[in-house]
Amino acid sequence: NxxxxxxxxxxxxxxxxxxxxxxxxxxxxxxxxxxxxxxxxxxxxxxxxxxxxxxxxxxxxAPDGLNEVSVSAGLQTKTLGRKICFYESMGSTQKEALRLADEGAADGTVVLTNEQTNGRGRLGHTWQSYRGTNIAMSLILRPDLPIEKTPQLTLLTAVAAADTIENETGLSCGIKWPNDILFDGKKLVGILTELQAEATYVKAVIIGIGFNVNTESSAFPEPIKSVAASLRSITGKQYELASFVQSFLAKFEFLYELYLHNGFKSIRPLWEQRALNLGKQIKVRQPGGRILEGFARGINDDGVLLLEKADGTPVRVYSADIEWE
Ligand code: BTX
The missing domain is CATH 1.10.10.10 (Winged helix-like DNA-binding domain superfamily/Winged helix DNA-binding domain)
Incomplete structure (x- = not known):
């Protein structure tokens, strides 16, 4: 073998x-x-x-979709994806990456599958994947970062994903805080950041990314159909999944190195250029159901969303779903 x-x-x-x-x-x-x-x-x-x-x-x-060598052959990265754990089919790359990280998997390890049957979203949501037509992967990173800075990595990932889409397809996507990549209001990518930490120190950050690449729009069931799109459903073209993953990993590594050397100030303007909901009146649905309304001022250097309520009170939003007109 x-x-x-x-x-x-x-x-x-x-x-x-x-x-x-x-x-x-x-x-x-x-x-x-x-x-x-x-x-x-x-x-x-x-x-x-x-x-x-x-x-x-x-x-x-080659058969449709990814295989155990299609991403590693010709990969242009230094650390990221040097070790790829590929599975033909699995429940969730995120769950497996958390397990591998716990067992001591190296920085830069990537978990990748051709079919994810039990994908996880944020705040208990589920993420739909379709065999051989979209990408589900998780990155295991071991940055030397305090816990409160890790949300910045979600924003960095969003920039890497949007830039990759633009390079590979020419589509210019926007980012909805914190992590949705949207085109014409429909979601092309989902990003989920999870942590393994001890007190204030980060042992591993696990970043899960799902890209809707070649999925036909008819494959999305209701109610996802109304919120989701794939690159193919927009451009009518088919993309090679392996080279898509390769360019994402290269883009991510480039931004990640920039971030580790120069901090979030080098990523923040890239994120802000693509931000869709800054300077708008928005509704924030927090975990637990609390709803806040206010004006989205921007993000701070920690990647936290700064909301201003009607009476002028500033609120920092760490995790939530956002809606706007
Ligand atoms: P999220 O909570 O921001 O978004 C999840 C919501 O998006 C769902 O409730 C549903 O409405 C919608 N949705 C579900 N599937 C899709 C889809 N394929 N395309 C567009 N919209 C969809 C986003 O969570 C984080 C998702 C991370 C997924 C990756 S895949 C690799 C890794 N493994 C894993 O289990 N999760 C991550």
């Missing part, structure tokens, strides 16, 4: 060229017969591999 994975990685890394059986067997350290057998298995799994006498093997096409 290890050799099969290594062969698939080589094929991905040499996508547009033939690789001879001899070369593969040398690089992997197994016999040419073993190479041939693994190629046969891969073909049975749905990979289209062209095989030409004297030239060797070339990867032509």
């Amino acid at each position: 290890h050799s099969k994975k290594a062969i698939l990685t080589l094929l991905y890394e040499h996508k547009d060229q033939f690789l001879s059986g001899q070369k593969i067997s040398e690089l992997i350290g197994c016999s040419r017969t073993a190479v041939w057998k693994h190629i046969k298995t891969l073909t049975e799994e749905g990979f289209k591999i062209e095989s030409v006498q004297k030239k060797g093997y070339k990867l032509m096409d």
Whole structure:
């Protein structure tokens, strides 16, 4: 199985060229017969591999969705995603990432799946995923940060997600505080940040991201249909999930390094440029059901939303759902 994975990685890394059986067997350290057998298995799994006498093997096409090597082959990051835990199907990448973090998983570990059956949203909400057409992943980070700064990472993630969408599709999305990426009022991405902490010190931050990429709008059930969209439902195009994940990880790592070196002041203006609900009259539904109304002044350097009530009282909002006209 290890050799099969290594062969698939080589094929991905040499996508547009033939690789001879001899070369593969040398690089992997197994016999040419073993190479041939693994190629046969891969073909049975749905990979289209062209095989030409004297030239060797070339990867032509892969089954829909992600697989265990499609993201790691050719990934341009230093730390993030250097270890990827891939599952064909699972309940929630977030739950698994929390478990792995607890067991000591390294900074930058990414949990990724092709099908998430029990996705979690914020405040007890659920997150819908569709096999092979959207992305569900969780990042395990171990920053040296005080707990009160961690909401900034949610905002950073939102910027990374919106920038990735813009680079990959040309769509310019807005961000609804704290974490929704919207296009025409519909949600394309969900972000969930969770912590493992001890007293005031952060052991791990787990960032879960769900991207609606190739999902057809008819796949969204009511009532999600009215609030959700996918990139494909907007542009009519299909996107390659693996390269989408790769560019997100690269963008995230770039912003994360900037943040660790220069602090939130380097991220805040990027977030504010995309913010949809600043300078507006909004309704804030807090966990527990309390509703506040007021004017959204902006965010502070901690990423906290600053609300001003009708009587002028300032309120800091740490976690809530937001509505506006
Ligand atoms: P949220 O609470 O802000 O949003 C959840 C709400 O969004 C739901 O109540 C529903 O109305 C709507 N919704 C559900 N599914 C979708 C969808 N696919 N597209 C658009 N809207 C939807 C957002 O929570 C945080 C979601 C994080 C999801 C990731 S996926 C990888 C990781 N694993 C995991 O279990 N969760 C995270």
